[in-house]
Amino acid sequence: MKVYLYTYAYDKIKKEGYKSLSRFDENSDYYKDALLIHQSSAKSQNLNDILEYLEKTFKGRLRSICVITDIAAIEEYKHPYLNWLVHYADVISFDLNQLIKDGIVEDIYCKDLRQTALKDASFENIYRINDIDEIDFTPNDWHLCENEQYKNLSPWATIKHYFLVLKDGVIPPKYITLEIDNSLARKENIGS
Numbered sequence: 001m002k003v004y005l006y007t008y009a010y011d012k013i014k015k016e017g018y019k020s021l022s023r024f025d026e027n028s029d030y031y032k033d034a035l036l037i038h039q040s041s042a043k044s045q046n047l048n049d050i051l052e053y054l055e056k057t058f059k060g061r062l063r064s065i066c067v068i069t070d071i072a073a074i075e076e077y078k079h080p081y082l083n084w085l086v087h088y089a090d091v092i093s094f095d096l097n098q099l100i101k102d103g104i105v106e107d108i109y110c111k112d113l114r115q116t117a118l119k120d121a122s123f124e125n126i127y128r129i130n131d132i133d134e135i136d137f138t139p140n141d142w143h144l145c146e147n148e149q150y151k152n153l154s155p156w157a158t159i160k161h162y163f164l165v166l167k168d169g170v171i172p173p174k175y176i177t178l179e180i181d182n183s184l185a186r187k188e189n190i191g192s
Helices: 010-016 031-038 047-057 080-088 098-102 140-146 185-191
Strands: 002-007 064-067 090-095 104-113 126-127 163-167 175-181
Touching: 002 064, 010 090, 031 047, 080 140, 080 185, 090 098, 098 104
Parallel strands: none
Antiparallel strands: 002 090, 064 163, 090 175, 104 126, 104 163
């Protein structure tokens, strides 16, 4: 079973592997920015409070990465961030069965905000997946992001995704496959 993610750093990933937050320098801007994304849910802008909140949501969250079960069709979307992602981010994949077999993934959680994002944006609807067969591989409705009530939210508020808790906080390069290479499109867009 393949799982996917969008990235702008494939060149680095193919050398170093795909890293969870736990593998980044705590003083780096990337680390701090990644934590601050969760300030609403943590109800604090203090990085220590956010770290504490994240680890309370489930054991190993800082060692986890987010993946999706399918990717958006390459077409035009009315949701600006989703449209940018589809046309300019690369897509990489992992064979989930292999990651589990080789002991790289030690736990899986699902985050499904489709019912809760509009009611309480700070509530993270996260639950543990007890068996790989519980993962829903039904194609996502990517156009749901375009509905007026979701337009100001991240696409991840309407797309069910999964956290893979990694034993060592990283997926080694040999497990990573480049599915879509949009590096040329990015270069052309930045250059224009």
